[in-house]
Amino acid sequence: MKEKYNPINDGIEVKTFPPLIFEDNSCYYGEWTTNKKFRHGRGIQLYEDNSKYSGQWANDRPNGFGKLVQNNGDYYEGNWANGKFNGHGKLVQKGLTYEGDFIENKQEGEGKEIWPDGTIYEGHYENGLKSGKGKFIWNEGNTYIGDFANNYINGKGIYIFADKRKYEGDWKNNNMDGKGKFEWPDGRFYEGEYKMDKKDGYGIYTWKDGRIYKGYWKNGKQHGDGEFFNPKMSAWKKGKWEDGKRILWYN
Numbered sequence: 001m002k003e004k005y006n007p008i009n010d011g012i013e014v015k016t017f018p019p020l021i022f023e024d025n026s027c028y029y030g031e032w033t034t035n036k037k038f039r040h041g042r043g044i045q046l047y048e049d050n051s052k053y054s055g056q057w058a059n060d061r062p063n064g065f066g067k068l069v070q071n072n073g074d075y076y077e078g079n080w081a082n083g084k085f086n087g088h089g090k091l092v093q094k095g096l097t098y099e100g101d102f103i104e105n106k107q108e109g110e111g112k113e114i115w116p117d118g119t120i121y122e123g124h125y126e127n128g129l130k131s132g133k134g135k136f137i138w139n140e141g142n143t144y145i146g147d148f149a150n151n152y153i154n155g156k157g158i159y160i161f162a163d164k165r166k167y168e169g170d171w172k173n174n175n176m177d178g179k180g181k182f183e184w185p186d187g188r189f190y191e192g193e194y195k196m197d198k199k200d201g202y203g204i205y206t207w208k209d210g211r212i213y214k215g216y217w218k219n220g221k222q223h224g225d226g227e228f229f230n231p232k233m234s235a236w237k238k239g240k241w242e243d244g245k246r247i248l249w250y251n
Contacts, residue, residue, distance in 0.1 A: 005042045005054070005055050005056050005064075005065060005066065006056075006065075007041060007042065008040070008041055008042075008056055008057075008058060008063075008064055010058070012033060012040055013033070013034050014031040014032060014033060014034065014040050014041035015031065015032060015033075015034045015036075016030065016031050016032075017032055017036055024047075024048060025048040026045055026046060026047045026048055027045070027046045028043055028044070028045045028046075029043060029044050030042055030043020030044055030057070031043055031057070038057075038058075038059055038060040039057040039060050039061075040057055040058055040059065040060070041056070041057060042055070042056055042057070043055075043057050049071050050071040051068065051069060051070045051071050052068070052069050053066055053067070053068045053069075054066060054067055055067055055080070056080070059082075061080075061082050061083035062080040062083050063080055063081055063082065063083075064079070064080060065078065065079055065080070066078075066080055074092055074093045074094065075091075075092050076089055076090070076091045076092075077089060077090050078090055078091075078102070079102075084102075084104050084105045085102035085104075085105045085106075086102055086103055086104065087101070087102060088100065088101055088102075089102055095115070095116035096113060096114070096115055096116065097113070097114045098111055098112070098113045098114075099111060099112050100112055100125070101125070106125075106127055106128035107125035107128050107129075108125055108126060108127065108128070109124070109125060110123070110124060110125075111123075111125055115139075117139045118139040119136075119137065119138050119139045120135075120136070120137045121134060121135070121136045121137075122134065122135050123135055123136075123148065124148070129150050129151040130148040130150075130151050130152075131148055131149050131150060131151075132147070132148060133146070133147065133148075134146075134147075134148050136153075140162055141161075141162030142159070142160065142161050142162055143159070143160045144157055144158070144159045144160075145157055145158050145160075146158055146171070147171070152173045152174050153171045153173075153174045154171055154172060154173060155170075155171060156169065156170060156171070157171055159176075163185065164185040165182070165183065165184055165185065166182070166183045167180055167181070167182045167183075168180060168181050169181055169194070170194070175194075175196050175197040176194040176197050176198075177194055177195055177196060177197070178193070178194060179192065179193055179194070180192075180194055186208050187208035188205075188206065188207055188208050189205075189206055190203055190204065190205045190206075191203060191204050192204055192205075192217070193217070198217075198219055198220035199217040199220050199221075200217055200218055200219060200220070201216065201217060202214075202215070202216055202217075203215075203216075203217050205222075209231065210229075210231035211228070211229060211230060211231060212228070212229040213226055213227070213228050213229075214226060214227050214229075215227055215241065216241075218243075221241075221243055221244030222241035222244050222245075222246075223241055223242060223243060223244070224240065224241065225238070225239075225240055225241075226238075226239060226240070226241055227239075228246075237249055237250075237251060238250040238251055
């Protein structure tokens with residue numbers, strides 16, 4: 001341990017005493033203040049449940065750099081302050097790996113999470129939740145780059161599907177919601193309003209052959225007044241649509 005963890009150069013004299021067993025059946029071996037009042041310096045604490053902390057101590061708590069290994073193999077290795085994860089560290093828990101910044105045991109700042117299936121998030125955290133700018137890559141190949149809030153996709157961002165479809169625009173609680181542009185790899189695209197992942201409001205849909213619909217949508221379908229452009233006739237026609245079907249022409 002002494003090779004891995006450096007002494008704490010804070011001017012406080014320390015001394016190594018024989019192992020001490022506490023009332024909770026945990027056992028500490030390492031450095032103390034010379035009056036044996038506080039664990040201070042480098043030491044190992046073995047807990048009754050077989051978890052183990054090894055690293056630096058100050059004022060009777062883990063402080064500095066150290067590693068806590070749980071009895072199931074999960075572990076945290078990194079910086080500590082007053083017995084909590086503080087600063088940069090690596091947390092491995094139930095197969096998920098997070099490496100980045102912590103404050104008071106919670107992810108705070110920049111970090112990267114990797115799930116057992118290969119899914120990856122890299123970006124900003126606040127109070128233990130994904131918040132701010134980030135990039136999420138799913139194991140099936142979908143990618144999102146943009147804003148997060150409270151662990152959800154919220155704000156503005158770009159979502160690229162594994163099949164090359166792409167949406168860029170507003171998001172709310174993991175749904176396309178607001179204004180955005182959706183593009184298909186065959187050349188089709190829609191630009192307009194969304195609600196709960198569906199076209200809703202005013203929008204323009206362009207087919208790859210040049211046909212265009214601009215008008216109103218509801219629940220993902222053309223609904224209400226709109227205009228249709230036929231490239232073969234080079235003409236616009238106004239009409240009314242209901243539940244995705246045109247029910248009349250106005251002219």
